Amino acid sequence: MFGGIDPSLLIASLMMASVPILLAALGELVVEKAGVLNLGVEGMMIMGAICGFITAVETGSPMLGFLGGAVGGAALSLLFAVLTQVMQANQVASGLALTLFGIGFSSLLGQSYVGIKPPHLGAVPFGPLADIPFFGKVLFGHDLFVYLSIAAVAAIWAFLKYARGGLILRAVGESHDAAHALGYKVVRIRVLAIAFGGAMAGLGGAYLSLIRVPQWVDGITAGAGWIALAIVVFASWRPWRALLGAWLFGGITVLQLNLQAAQAGIPVEYLSMSPYVITILVLVLMSSGRGKTALNAPACLGQNFHAAR
Amino acid sequence: MKRRTLLATAALGLSLAFGGAAHAQDKTKACFIYVGPIGDLGWSYQHHQGALAVQKEFGDKVELAWQESVPEGADAERVMTQMALGGCDIIFATSFGYMDQVNAVAKKFPNVKFEHATGFKRESPNVSTYNARFYEGRAVQGLIAGKMTKTNKIGYIGSFPIPEVVMGINAYYLQAKKVNPNVELSVVWAFTWFDPAKEADAAKAMIEQGVDVIAAHTDSTAPLAEAAKSGGKVIGFGQASDMADYKPSPRVSSIIDNWAPYYVKRVGQVMDGTWDQVDVWAGIKEGEVEIGEITDAIPAELKAEAEAMRDAIAAGTYHPFTGPIKKQDGSDWLAEGATAPDGDLLGMNFFVEGIKGDIPK
Numbered sequence: 001m002f003g004g005i006d007p008s009l010l011i012a013s014l015m016m017a018s019v020p021i022l023l024a025a026l027g028e029l030v031v032e033k034a035g036v037l038n039l040g041v042e043g044m045m046i047m048g049a050i051c052g053f054i055t056a057v058e059t060g061s062p063m064l065g066f067l068g069g070a071v072g073g074a075a076l077s078l079l080f081a082v083l084t085q086v087m088q089a090n091q092v093a094s095g096l097a098l099t100l101f102g103i104g105f106s107s108l109l110g111q112s113y114v115g116i117k118p119p120h121l122g123a124v125p126f127g128p129l130a131d132i133p134f135f136g137k138v139l140f141g142h143d144l145f146v147y148l149s150i151a152a153v154a155a156i157w158a159f160l161k162y163a164r165g166g167l168i169l170r171a172v173g174e175s176h177d178a179a180h181a182l183g184y185k186v187v188r189i190r191v192l193a194i195a196f197g198g199a200m201a202g203l204g205g206a207y208l209s210l211i212r213v214p215q216w217v218d219g220i221t222a223g224a225g226w227i228a229l230a231i232v233v234f235a236s237w238r239p240w241r242a243l244l245g246a247w248l249f250g251g252i253t254v255l256q257l258n259l260q261a262a263q264a265g266i267p268v269e270y271l272s273m274s275p276y277v278i279t280i281l282v283l284v285l286m287s288s289g290r291g292k293t294a295l296n297a298p299a300c301l302g303q304n305f306h307a308a309r
Numbered sequence: 310m311k312r313r314t315l316l317a318t319a320a321l322g323l324s325l326a327f328g329g330a331a332h333a334q335d336k337t338k339a340c341f342i343y344v345g346p347i348g349d350l351g352w353s354y355q356h357h358q359g360a361l362a363v364q365k366e367f368g369d370k371v372e373l374a375w376q377e378s379v380p381e382g383a384d385a386e387r388v389m390t391q392m393a394l395g396g397c398d399i400i401f402a403t404s405f406g407y408m409d410q411v412n413a414v415a416k417k418f419p420n421v422k423f424e425h426a427t428g429f430k431r432e433s434p435n436v437s438t439y440n441a442r443f444y445e446g447r448a449v450q451g452l453i454a455g456k457m458t459k460t461n462k463i464g465y466i467g468s469f470p471i472p473e474v475v476m477g478i479n480a481y482y483l484q485a486k487k488v489n490p491n492v493e494l495s496v497v498w499a500f501t502w503f504d505p506a507k508e509a510d511a512a513k514a515m516i517e518q519g520v521d522v523i524a525a526h527t528d529s530t531a532p533l534a535e536a537a538k539s540g541g542k543v544i545g546f547g548q549a550s551d552m553a554d555y556k557p558s559p560r561v562s563s564i565i566d567n568w569a570p571y572y573v574k575r576v577g578q579v580m581d582g583t584w585d586q587v588d589v590w591a592g593i594k595e596g597e598v599e600i601g602e603i604t605d606a607i608p609a610e611l612k613a614e615a616e617a618m619r620d621a622i623a624a625g626t627y628h629p630f631t632g633p634i635k636k637q638d639g640s641d642w643l644a645e646g647a648t649a650p651d652g653d654l655l656g657m658n659f660f661v662e663g664i665k666g667d668i669p670k
Contacts (some may be wrong), residue, residue, distance in 0.1 A: 009517045017510055105639040113347045115530070115554045117537075117581065213505045215534050218346030219378060222504040253507065260497040261464065263666045268498055 005262050008137040019149050020204035024228035025242045027200025034193035035173035035300035036288025039095025041201050042225025043102020048073035048202025050106040051207035062121035064207050075113050076194045081194040085187045106248045113216045164283020171275040173298035176305040206240050234279045236296045249275045339576050341375040344404035345503040351528035352549040356403045359568030366573045381406025393418040399579045434586050442592030444480035445622045446564035448629035449615050450546050451484030454522040456611050461491045464520035466511045467498045468527050470668045472657040479661045480629045505531035519588035533559050551601040563601030593623045635662040
């Protein structure tokens, strides 16, 4: 204990608070690695939140709820895929439209679900492990999705780095013309990546409405999708750094509230803006190193591909 | 050619719409802007209930229009300008942060009446302000909190450091302190009216530090949902709306804002031409602040005590801010037996003695 804050509880709630933005950021990272800029993360998250919530309430099973959330997010992202990959619409505009549409549509779907309590998903039972001082609380007291989100970081990192599929995905993102010339189906790969990103964002949203808040209210994501987008840039498209970024962003929110509750005399405003200050600093530092960011950003990010030749 | 046809149709549609508006002049149009979604089940929901009551009262004679989730700031000005241009006769702006926009738009449309909730600026004769004495409800909650806490730590989730909220914190603390001298209050500022995840996090942070009674001045039910996870150890209150879904515990009581009578009255005055500028501040007595059912999670004795306080406030025999009260820095505020003048309350920017921490500037 220092200053009335129990560090083990703080770390535990930090890990939990960062799950939604971490999942969404990982999905968006893969999408951007494939060369697509989908600004609709917020919309897909909130669709995941409501679809997951409805599924969980109707079936009584939180796990099915998460599945429903992933499907909801992916379904919305396919709309984006059709617009940008098939109809060659502008990605930035389509992404923004997706966000606005998702927020409105989720509110419509959620009309009759306001104020209902969803089925509860408890912590993973680790038995005696949870009683270990400090580490028990930090590591072994969470629900399944905290562990799954960290496993997803490892899986995506390994996939992008070692798997053949990851190499193809990156090739499509770096130079879609070259990938096309080699015979890879650029559009198909991008559509799959977009659907994956949508599913991950949907999971993140479902985590919000089923575990973190847990209820449905209009506008439940309250900007979490935008933070996920910032994390991808902050992480310079690397999965482990995305984890760091999510903990930083999620952690500072939690720390900020804890410091207030503990009546520490630190002005709230500094803490509230610190994640963004750090993001700016990181961006400045990275780009000062002779365009390292430029090297790391997928070269075809945000460009539409049309196999004209 | 196709495109031209489309344009022509659109133009026709527009002219029909405007023509329609011109014909509908005999109907009074009442417009509302909300800071959150109607589905927040709290603040904005309750205002919308008031709007629906207006429709119910006057039926065909009024037309309603509303917009949800309008951010405080430039957007609000655009929305209100649009409403004024769109034929609204009276516009209810239902958040404190719309204050400057209300006054700016009101100057441009002298024939439209503006009603601003919880504000204090009335720069032109067509702006009225109205407010509810929420602090009266907070006092009742403070009594319950002080008696119910086992850890002697009670919490308050503040939205923004404005007099409205500071007043509520002080009323809550004073009453809790009166019945439980060991009570400690921790205040967390969320800097938002509506962000369920953040509200839940704030509640969580307090619970982790041993707080077992939580009052929230934000608009969603998230703090109650968080308290519900504790399995009965932590209790809280419904804010702005009854939040009856969390009965009987963690929601042990609530403050309900009942705007309906005021809205019906004011729209009626617009219709018969008797509307004039007012500054209304009504409380439990007038029925604008209601104390939601106190559940059985509270001992019967305490329940009776809380209800007695409610009735005393309604009867005017008890004022939640009755001296002697000192400010946080130890200086005197109210002398023995004196009650707080409204002016002091509406500009309240200090904590009372005993509350730790500063009000953010």
